[in-house]
Amino acid sequence: MKTVTFSGYTIGEDAYNSIDLICSVYGSKIQLIGGKKALGEALPELEKALEDTNMTLLAPLYYGNECTHENMEALAKKTKDNGADIIAGVGGGKAIDTAKGVASITKLPFITIPTIASTCAATxxxxxxYNNNHKFVEFMRFDYPPIHTFINSNIIAKAPKKYLRAGMGDTLAKYYECTFATGNDELNFENGLGKTISRMCAEPLFTHGTRALKDCQNKISSTSLEEVILANIVNTGMVSLLVDQDYNGAVAHSLFYGLVLLAHIEKTYLHGDIVAYGILVQLMIDQQLEEAKKVYEYLKDWGCPVSLADIELSTDKTTLKPVLKETVQGPDMKHLPYKIDEDMIYDAILKVEKF
Known part of the structure; x- marks a missing residue:
């Protein structure tokens, strides 16, 4: 037996007004868990939306600045002590991922309130x-996604545009990686549907991406911004929920995990920006020159890295050797249409440099 469950979503400047309607069936006491800045932005709007309802916002809990098992356990105890009925993850990926773990430990219903659109964590x-030293530990998988995500587009419009841009890079990769990884495989219903939906991780960005970034820069909530937010948070999440792990990543993400071995990459650059650069390398490996040129122009227009110089690197192979080694050994490289080695990746990097 196989069950696929998706998160519902509400988007708009008044999105929080629907929390009472959707969540009251689960109880009345909501435990917010999030980042300090995110809670500062969302809490006044949440209080206003729920003031004439029977829903109660318990004193918010700060997630702890990293998604660790220790933080999950400590927050789970506090949540139980507070008598919460519902858990709400507020903020970006790390805060929401921490709150997911708390919901799993406490067995409480879980909703998300993203305040940036840099990942699909909310769905x-x-x-x-990670551990307390910010080193990756594991992917923690749960039986179900959040019940619902409430997306206040006005709050996301006020967030730094770099988060929206990084989300766009990660979202665009979902289409190109899923398409590449599936290759000529005979796909079952879920994988076929996920692959088809993955196109919606690219088309809205090509249509609305530039306008959305300008609106975010000017802190304007707009139709274009909402289309990109939905692509980043909802479309990407749906694909991730549908397709097998073999199809959820390919070269772009594997190259990211190689590049973050370099300290300045880990410290300075957002995940989605580095993944965006990896799309170009993947397309050149697969000899999709015209598609690579098209993507290059969009990424350059959006402000994503499109060359090694953009991420403070050169073509020196000695420097890149550990990056290349880590890239080919990554789990996302295990199910591709053909074997890719270090030389193929390096050659593709050199070709991207010639754009």
């Missing part, structure tokens, strides 16, 4: 767990 059943 997936996965947490990326």
């Amino acid at each position: 997936t059943k996965l947490s990326v767990v």
Whole structure:
């Protein structure tokens, strides 16, 4: 037996007004868990939306600045002590992933309130767990995604545009990686549907991306911005929930995990920006020159890295050797249409440099 469950979503400047309607069936006491800045932005709007309802916002809990098992356990105890009925993850990926873990431990219903659109964490059943030294530990997988995500587009419009841009890079990769990884495989219903939906991780960005970034820069909530937010948070999440792990990543993400071995990459650049650069490398490996040129122009227009110089690197192979080694050994490289080695990746990097 196989069950596929998706998160519902509400988007708009008044999105929080629907919390009472959707969540009251689960109880009345909501435990907010999030980042300090995110809670500062969302809490006044949440209080206003729920003031004439029977829903109660318990004193918010700060998630702890990293998604760790220790933070999950400590927050789960506080949540139980507070007598919460519902858990709400507020903020970006790390805060929401931490709250997912708390919901799993406490067995409480879980909703998400994203305040940036840099990842699809708000709609997936996965947490990326780190240790207290900020080193990756594991992917923590859950039985179900959040019940619902409430997306206040005005709050996301006020967030730094770099988060929206990084989300766009990660979202665009979902289409190109899923398409590449599936290759000529005979796909079952879920994988076929996920692959088809993945196109909606690219088309809205090509249509609305530039306008959305300008509106975010000017802190304007607009139709274009909402289309990109939905692509980043909802479309990408749906694909992730549908397709097998073999199809959820390919070269772009594997190259990211190689590049973050370099300290300045890990410290300076957002995940989605580095993944965006990896799309170009993947397309050149697959000899999709015209598609690579098209993507290059969009990424350059959006402000994503399109060359090694953009991420403070050169073509020196000695420097890149550990990056290349890590890339080919990554789990996302295990199910591709053909074997890719270090030389193929390096050659593709050199070709991208010639654009």
